[in-house]
Amino acid sequence: MERPSSLAAGRLLIALLLLLVLARPVQAQEANETYTVAAGDTLGAIAAQLGVSLDALTLANAIDDPNRIRVGQVLLVPNADGALPVAALAAATTTGRVRAKAGDTLATLATRYELDPALLAELNNAPISRRLFPGQPVNVPENVLPPPSINFGAITAFDASATIMQGRTGRVYVTSSRPLEVIGRWLGQPLVFTALDDDGLRQAALIPVDPLLEPGEYALELGYTTARGVDLLRTWPVTVESGPYEYQDIVISQDKADVLTPDVVVAERERVIGIWSQISPDLWWRDVFQRPISVDYPTTSPFGTRRTYSVADVGNFHAGQDFGAPEGTLILAPAPGIVVLAEPLAVRGNAVMLDHGRGVFSGYWHMSEIKATPGLQVAAGDVLGLVGTTGLSTGAHLHWELRINGVAVDPMQFTEEPPFVTP
Ligand SMILES: [Zn+2]
Structure with a gap:
């Protein structure tokens, strides 16, 4: 995955902020990090009062029309250079939780969810290089969480290894609302699913990685054949990392x-x-x-x-x-x-x-x-x-x-x- 340019990252942040600001009231506020619009305020007056430029304030809050701000609206206050302080962003962010997979660090999660690494580090009060154990909960902005239902027909949940080292074996787990013959494909080969419970609603397959497979991102294909005979398939990226082989x-x-x-x-x-x-x-x-x-x-x-x-x-x-x-x-x-x-x-x-x-x-x-x-x-x-x-x-x-x-x-x-x- 390409690292977004700082401009693209900035736009992503602004879009994120717009969502946050419009979607829900902000609970945490700290002095100088956010400003709540009061009756009679204009954006120009607020900018002057805070000592920031009108442009920077407009940009930081993704405001299309400076004449249309509303009372109670929470504005993020940019730094003197126009950038947003990460602490302010974190404070204004409603979080949810995801669980780390084997090999994850905060940095790999930032890449997976396309988050600003500094924001993710701030949300978790830990350095971006922090190693995580499988299943460890991690705070992320709520709006990056997948919807509760993955909207994938009879497959109601799945979990696959995000990274697998050359020569090692990953897993994919699938939960379905009725017994299914799950189809899985990895590097053109079918995966072999095994039922993990008696009712056949939870299945899993091993994902073997050849020790000579070139490191990089590969597609894991997953799905099933519907009652009408249509193959319902989706793909997920799995990263293969190089192994310590001599x-x-x-x-x-x-x-x-x-x-x-x-x-x-x-x-x-x-x-x-x-x-x-x-x-x-x-x-x-x-x-x-x-x-x-x-x-x-x-x-x-x-x-x-x-x-x-x-x-x-x-x-x-x-x-x-x-x-x-x-x-x-x-x-x-x-x-x-x-x-x-x-x-x-x-x-x-x-x-x-x-x-x-x-x-x-x-x-x-x-x-x-x-x-x-x-x-x-x-x-x-x-x-x-x-x-x-x-x-x-x-x-x-x-x-x-x-x-x-x-x-x-x-x-x-x-x-x-x-x-x-x-x-
Ligand atoms: Zn041998």
């Missing part, structure tokens, strides 16, 4: 590289994509992920690192989280799911994949031994296999991968957050 070269020994012909790599990729493209009807994963390996084994290579490999086309970033551990260390399921793959692969080595439902899959690669069989239902903490260094690996470790709608995202996010927050 660069790394991976050198693979010649004996391992020799088996990784392009045919083998492509066939394996098609095999795993074929699995993680499925969408099971239920989401079994509801709680924060347990770690898939003991805390004794810290991360040795984080998710998202940009990589170049010394062998054929096996990807250009690290699609999972690595934990270095001795061969034979237990690998555990982080959440309930169904084993959908348990077999040796050329690149991924001895591999296990879990389906957690609704297009969410987790993968465990390079095992020395597989301890699960396809079709097995697992609970969090169940053993899936043992750490090894099979496949394209340079030492014993667990590679843990999370795929949401086929997109590799940071699994560690969900060791701290559940997939969805339920009220």
